[in-house]
Amino acid sequence: MQHMSAAPTSDAGTALAPCSDAPARSAIAEGSAASLPLIAAYFPFALVIGNAVAEHGDRLAGWSGSWLIYGGSAHLTAIRTLDEAGPAAAIVAALLLNARLLLYSADLARAWTGQPRWFRLVAAALIIDPTWAIGQRHAARCSDLRQQRRFFIAAGLTLGAGWACGIGIGAIAGGRVAWLDLDIVVPLCMLALVTDRLQRRSWQVVAASVVAAVATGGWHPAVSLPAVVIVGCATGAVADARGVA
Amino acid sequence: MTWWVILAVGAGSFVLRAAPLLVFERIPVPARAERMIRHAATAVITSIIVSSSRHAALGGADIPTLVAMIAGVVLAARQASMMRIVAAGGALYCGAAVALDLLAR
Numbered sequence: 578m579q580h581m582s583a584a585p586t587s588d589a590g591t592a593l594a595p596c597s598d599a600p601a602r603s604a605i606a607e608g609s610a611a612s613l614p615l616i617a618a619y620f621p622f623a624l625v626i627g628n629a630v631a632e633h634g635d636r637l638a639g640w641s642g643s644w645l646i647y648g649g650s651a652h653l654t655a656i657r658t659l660d661e662a663g664p665a666a667a668i669v670a671a672l673l674l675n676a677r678l679l680l681y682s683a684d685l686a687r688a689w690t691g692q693p694r695w696f697r698l699v700a701a702a703l704i705i706d707p708t709w710a711i712g713q714r715h716a717a718r719c720s721d722l723r724q725q726r727r728f729f730i731a732a733g734l735t736l737g738a739g740w741a742c743g744i745g746i747g748a749i750a751g752g753r754v755a756w757l758d759l760d761i762v763v764p765l766c767m768l769a770l771v772t773d774r775l776q777r778r779s780w781q782v783v784a785a786s787v788v789a790a791v792a793t794g795g796w797h798p799a800v801s802l803p804a805v806v807i808v809g810c811a812t813g814a815v816a817d818a819r820g821v822a
Numbered sequence: 823m824t825w826w827v828i829l830a831v832g833a834g835s836f837v838l839r840a841a842p843l844l845v846f847e848r849i850p851v852p853a854r855a856e857r858m859i860r861h862a863a864t865a866v867i868t869s870i871i872v873s874s875s876r877h878a879a880l881g882g883a884d885i886p887t888l889v890a891m892i893a894g895v896v897l898a899a900r901q902a903s904m905m906r907i908v909a910a911g912g913a914l915y916c917g918a919a920v921a922l923d924l925l926a927r
Contacts (some may be wrong), residue, residue: 613894614904638824645832655831664827671831677866678838683859684909686846697847701840760878761890766910767871768894769904770919771864779864786865790872802869809865810858817857 596613598799608731615707617737621647623740624734627747628658636748648705650798651675652744673799675808684695688716689725695787696726704731710770785812878915886918 626649630639633656642652651671659667681704689697705711712729719725771783789808793801851859879887890911895906 614908618908633824635824638828641825642828642832645828646835648833648835648878651835651876655827659824659827664823665829667827668830668834672838675831675835675838678835679842680859680866681881682839683842683846683851684863684912686873687851687856689843689858694844694847698840701843702836704839705866711866742919760874761883761912762833762908763874763913764871764878764891765875765908766904767867767892768898769902769907771867771871771898779861780824782864783863783868786868787872789865790869794873794876798873802866802875805869806862806865809868810861811863813857813864817854 580718604727605731608711608728608733610706610737611711611728612732612735612739614769615711615736616743617764618705618762619649619736619740620743620761622763623743624747624750626653626656627749628751629653630744630748631751632661636673637774640741640744640748643744645739646671647702647737648674648675648678649740654798661791667669670799674802675733677802678704680806683710685712688713689722691722692726696730698732700729701729702725703735707766707770708733708736712765714770732771736804779813779816782809785809881917883915885888885922886915889918 606649612781623643625644630636630642633639639656641653646652646655651674654674655667658670675763682701685704687695689700692700700712708729711732712725715728715732716725719728732804786805786809790801793804796804875887875891878890894907894911895915897910902910
């Protein structure tokens, strides 16, 4: 088992409780269970992407993106932009949307201090908005590196399996499942995942980001997302300088 | 061509995911940069919540979405579990949608 050089702390500076006493299966089960509501939340989105894959034509290549890209917005953008503007535009647009993964990965790098390189490489393939949030949340309350690995890989693979199934069903069924309206589940799940952040007195960043996201709502996501990030970071920097964040 | 685009986006996305995990393994992140990363990540997730809420509100479901999101924020602030937030928010969303539909008749 690997040990960390110093006891990890949460953002609030409190010492974290190790969770090494828990059996291996419990971390795996916990990770899988954490992904189940997310599968329900993202299933309609997976069906939409599957439908786009079916319309595009090459179903197997389109479906393979569920694991290879492992990100709905970039996947959908790649498929749609490929049809409308060609391969170069599709690649650039999709990667611009996925640029936010740099931030998630940098955030997790901090939480996973002491983790081996093989895990970092494996886990990298499974980082996306919800897995970042649940991985961060788990690492903040469990300092045992092995448990962190089991939890994250189980969560990422479970979500990936559900995601790939959803895209596959959407690709096979085409538009026949369009009646399924579960769009509200996505923001509700994401709300549950950011609870910890709201309690870390970063509410100024959240409030400014909400305003910026509403103001830039009509823009293309590849433009509006960086704009929201700039506003959020600027607000956070001001709050930090005042010592209130 | 689809295969090449999927492979290119997949490879590029993997680099975006793996690079900070490998780089920050050896280079300590300055405290200020850490705070900026945290603020940026919070802004991204907030933006996703707003955009997915707007998407849920399409087709005249703005009031049910608003009701569900207010309930979700209240429950999230009280540290309710994800299942509880989704169940309560989803139920309120359905209830508000049915009520509005009945009122409109």
